[in-house]
Amino acid sequence: MKKIAMFIAFHGFRDEEYTEPKKILETAGHKVVTVSTAKGEARGKFRVTAQVDKTVDEINAADYDALTLVGGPGALEYLDTPKVYAVFKKAMELGKLVGAICISPVILARAGLLKGKKAACWPDGGAEVEKSGGKYTGAEVEIDGKLITASGPLPAKKYGQALTEALK
Secondary structure (H helix, E strand, C coil): CCEEEEECCCEEECHHHHHHHHHHHHHCCCEEEEEECCCEEEEECCCCEEEECEEHHHCCHHHCCEEEECCCCCHHHHHCCHHHHHHHHHHHHCCCEEEEECCCHHHHHHCCCCCCCEECCCHHHHHHHHHCCCEECCCCEEEECCEEEECCCCCHHHHHHHHHHHCC
8 A cells, every 4th residue: 555645725626636536546555645735624626625634734755655736726826835845846856756737737847846857737837847847748648757747637537547557
């Protein structure tokens, strides 16, 4: 069993970008810890709610096999912060699996973590990926070493499968 920290916006995470990969990872026998900026019940863009297990402040990248960022309209508002950058920088330094879907690869780009990396992203974030030295590919799912990115809600299942495969 591997341990995955899945970061979501406290308000406005994209429902299926959270539920689909989480379900696939848990079905494969992994433990998913839901992380946000506050404890309590986080609300998705549509109907999904999620119980937050830990806050960003409580996360030590060394304690997890993978760390992922969920997209949605609240992602940049809640997760685009120096604290989140620091956690993901540490995760990459430690060689952990890192994932980001939809607009959230922009957070990795702003943290300086996509330089020289291929990345998928919601099309609106492509320029940010390029500006940070990353290569925006326009693919549904992109795998570059221990980095897995996806373009949005449609490939959420493929993204979850890619994460699960990489954790084997």
